[in-house]
Amino acid sequence: MRRPTTFIFPFPICLLICLLALATARPALAGTELPETIVLSPxxxxxxxxxxxxxxxxxxxxxxxxxxxxxxxxxxxxxxxxxxxxxxxxxxxxxxxxxxxxxxxxxxxxxxxxxxxxxxxxxxxxxxxxxxxxxxxxxxxxxxxxxxxxxxxxxxxxxxxxxxxxxxxxxxxxxxxxxxxxxxxxxxxxxxxxxxxxxxxxxxxxxxxxxxxxxxxxxxxxxxxxxxxxxxxxxxxxxxxxxxxxxEAASLNNHGTWFDAQVAVFALFRGDRELAREVAGLTGNRRISTQILPDGTMPRELERTRPRHYTFFNLEAFMVLAAVGERCGLDLYRWASATGQSIRRALDHAGPFLAQDRPMNGASEPDFDPHPYVPLFRRAALVYKDTRYLDYLDALDAKTLARQPSFIAY
The missing domain is CATH 1.50.10.100 (Chondroitin AC/alginate lyase)
Incomplete structure (x- = not known):
């Protein structure tokens, strides 16, 4: 008696079918192409x-x-x-x-x-x-x-x-x-x-x-x-x-930096690469050299009643601009003036103050939340290939770090 016909695929074909089914069910995981994010690291x-x-x-x-x-x-x-x-x-x-x-x-x-x-x-x-x-x-x-x-x-x-x-x-x-x-x-x-x-x-x-x-x-x-x-x-x-x-564009503190960051990101998002590159390209002379001193401090942020908050807040805007610059072929991470003013100097100065128990400019700021700024130091460790920036995160409590996924880096 003839046995009923059965269809037995060779193992590689079975595997291929499984992979195709998985790709259909989980389209976000199917490809290896980089996402086209602007600030988050693709x-x-x-x-x-x-x-x-x-x-x-x-x-x-x-x-x-x-x-x-x-x-x-x-x-x-x-x-x-x-x-x-x-x-x-x-x-x-x-x-x-x-x-x-x-x-x-x-x-x-x-x-x-x-x-x-x-x-x-x-x-x-x-x-x-x-x-x-x-x-x-x-x-x-x-x-x-x-x-x-x-x-x-x-x-x-x-x-x-x-x-x-x-x-x-x-x-x-x-x-x-x-x-x-x-x-x-x-x-x-x-x-x-x-x-x-x-x-x-x-x-x-x-x-x-x-x-x-x-x-x-x-x-x-x-x-x-x-x-x-x-x-x-x-x-x-x-x-x-x-x-x-x-x-707002004429502001000489974090408001001016964030204005530029917004214009650069929004321009790049809608496809105006020329405008994004122009704004990012002016960051060195227009923002870094006028706001960051050679020792990494930002006097206009330090004079506020919440100096630590505004220092990190302004630093975040600088890192956003650096990310846009990276998409446009500019290296703002390593830009430095003749007297050493740079984003990296600002990171180096701010890093030890990320923890709650380090007051800045005499202000304790007990309500300061370091959580939003964790990605800045993760990106710094990647960009500068320096794990010292991750050491600043070691001073934070586990609960704060758990709020921010490890794959989020500016």
């Missing part, structure tokens, strides 16, 4: 993803922690700038509005107006849902987390949810934020907005990297790319041509 991300796929335990634990945060982020509401009545009119508008964080109601005035400045003391009202800064921060954090989770797992649920946030904020004509900051960092009773509010859209820099990760996903579309680039094109135009933008 090489570090790609290497970490390959290690995760190879079941490396260290990277696996970091990815597991990331996906746990992503599962929580999946529940975050999509909350773009709400429609509000236009000041002085009846038309509804989706203009971004925020409160200048160091301004408080005047206790001597019955209605608290005009607000008065208390430098270094953050008014919690600025982060309330009466204004948009909290919404912007939550959106950026959520999108970045979900995009990274998609990149490392290939789970399209993460990509779809991240895309929903980006579409609502920037792509959907019915809900998108107006691409200007005319009402950012308002001072009630004094004026409608302030040029210093421009620093708040530095929060959009990681969103650009997140979208670069999302673009190969099934959720993201060419229409999304076109509309998002249009939004950033309009916002760049406002930054470069508006009075607040020009004033």
């Amino acid at each position: 090489e570090v991300l790609n290497r970490a993803r390959q290690q995760a796929w190879a079941r490396d335990r260290t990277v696996g634990r970091a990815v597991a922690a990331l996906t746990a945060r992503a599962d929580s982020a999946m529940k975050a509401a999509v909350e773009p700038v709400p429609a509000r009545p236009e000041p002085g009119g009846n038309r509804m508008t989706r203009a971004y509005r925020s409160l200048s964080p160091y301004w408080w109601p005047d206790p001597q005035a019955k209605n608290g107006l005009p607000y008065v400045r208390r430098d270094g003391e953050r008014n919690p009202e600025a982060d309330s849902d009466r204004y948009d800064r909290g919404r912007l921060t939550r959106m950026a954090r959520t999108v970045r987390t979900l995009a990274l989770a998609w990149y490392f797992t290939g789970d399209e649920r993460y990509a779809a949810r991240a895309t929903a946030h980006v579409r609502a904020w920037f792509c959907d004509p019915a809900t998108r934020m107006i691409p200007d900051l005319d009402h950012a960092q308002m001072r009630p009773g004094l004026d409608q907005g302030n040029r210093t509010g421009i620093i708040e859209t530095a929060t959009l820099i990681p969103v650009c990297d997140a979208v670069r990760l999302l673009e190969p996903s099934q959720a993201w579309t060419r229409t999304d790319t076109r509309r998002l680039r249009e939004w950033f094109g309009q916002y760049l135009g406002w930054l470069l041509r508006s009075d607040p933008g020009r004033a």
